[in-house]
Amino acid sequence: MTLNTAAIEAQAGLHHQYLLGLELMVATREGPEVVGDWMFRLFRRQHEDKFLSSFRKLGLDGEPDAVACAKYHVLSNGVGGVAVEYMEESDTKAWVRFRYPRWMYDGAVICGVPVEASRGFLRGWYGQNGVSLGNPRLGFVCVSEDMTGQFGLCGYFREYDHELSEDERLCFAPDERPPPFDPAKQPAPPPGEWTPERLAKANRNYAVEYIRNGVRELVNVLGQARALELCHLAARLTGLQHFRRMADAVGGVDGGPVEAVEFLAAMFAGMGDETRMEHSADEDILHQTGLRIARGLEGAERENLISSWIEIWRGAIHSQRAFMTVDCDIAGDALVWRVRRADSSATP
Numbered sequence: 001m002t003l004n005t006a007a008i009e010a011q012a013g014l015h016h017q018y019l020l021g022l023e024l025m026v027a028t029r030e031g032p033e034v035v036g037d038w039m040f041r042l043f044r045r046q047h048e049d050k051f052l053s054s055f056r057k058l059g060l061d062g063e064p065d066a067v068a069c070a071k072y073h074v075l076s077n078g079v080g081g082v083a084v085e086y087m088e089e090s091d092t093k094a095w096v097r098f099r100y101p102r103w104m105y106d107g108a109v110i111c112g113v114p115v116e117a118s119r120g121f122l123r124g125w126y127g128q129n130g131v132s133l134g135n136p137r138l139g140f141v142c143v144s145e146d147m148t149g150q151f152g153l154c155g156y157f158r159e160y161d162h163e164l165s166e167d168e169r170l171c172f173a174p175d176e177r178p179p180p181f182d183p184a185k186q187p188a189p190p191p192g193e194w195t196p197e198r199l200a201k202a203n204r205n206y207a208v209e210y211i212r213n214g215v216r217e218l219v220n221v222l223g224q225a226r227a228l229e230l231c232h233l234a235a236r237l238t239g240l241q242h243f244r245r246m247a248d249a250v251g252g253v254d255g256g257p258v259e260a261v262e263f264l265a266a267m268f269a270g271m272g273d274e275t276r277m278e279h280s281a282d283e284d285i286l287h288q289t290g291l292r293i294a295r296g297l298e299g300a301e302r303e304n305l306i307s308s309w310i311e312i313w314r315g316a317i318h319s320q321r322a323f324m325t326v327d328c329d330i331a332g333d334a335l336v337w338r339v340r341r342a343d344s345s346a347t348p
Contacts, residue, residue: 007270010249015207022234036116043124066157070094080206092159127170136163231308239315257284257339
């Protein structure tokens with residue numbers, strides 16, 4: 001594995017963990033109904049941004065709608081590193097089953113996320129497929145959920161012989177079971193050159209997109225002040241907790257300001273951003289340009305995301321043994337990081 005691929009994978013893991021941490025923080029601070037509303041809005045946003053364009057890119061045009069939707073979830077999740085199995089019963093009924101460990105609830109996180117979060121993303125995405133495809137007869141039936149101790153997220157897309165009401169687009173049938181899985185019938189993405197680096201980038205982009213949409217939709221749920229309070233704290237904690245793993249991936253050293261900006265430069269390369277370092281007796285400076293994390297965003301949405309993202313890296317640097325101050329200035333499409341040694345009694 002090249003250092004660049006390792007940095008890309010480290011960024012994917014970091015943003016994945018930030019999403020999980022923020023989800024737990026909203027669930028524990030604001031409650032099940034709020035996290036469910038947030039997940040609904042997040043996944044509806046993801047659906048509106050990605051579903052139809054990705055649907056065509058995956059070569060699913062011309063397939064029966066139920067079959068195409070099931071294959072879509074297998075293929076799109078597979079590119080993001082999420083294992084999903086496909087079972088087709090007919091042109092009008094096709095199953096998906098997510099296998100463990102669940103990407104969305106990594107490790108013990110699954111024990112702290114309420115079922116309302118799962119219901120939110122099912123309504124936000126799965127219940128909207130028929131609407132997006134212009135097929136009012138297409139719905140999704142969920143037969144198993146993660147938080148209920150069944151066998152993981154599983155269900156089927158079904159095309160009925162009548163138009164569905166909004167409440168009928170997502171149904172629950174916990175007594176049903178999927179047909180046997182046949183690996184020979186598992187769909188494969190269109191032919192292409194999927195190098196390890198390209199797969200790593202797809203995985204990173206998959207995780208990053210959840211953060212880009214997650215921050216702005218949480219602001220819509222909680223209001224800017226409260227949402228940013230939680231986004232900043234979850235980001236800082238994620239950076240603190242995740243520094244060692246990132247440093248190991250990119251050859252980072254737990255040292256002083258020089259090593260801190262070198263670590264940042266190595267990690268930002270995993271986003272495809274450009275960096276330039278300056279060193280002096282008083283401080284070490286890193287100029288970062290590109291800012292993939294905020295590409296295409298403007299105004300308050302851009303500012304909210306960048307301010308939250310900065311806190312990840314403050315946390316990562318404050319995780320180190322040496323006490324350091326970390327300032328970050330936003331200069332147009334660039335960030336300027338200034339790292340200095342601090343007295344052990346100073347507030348980070």
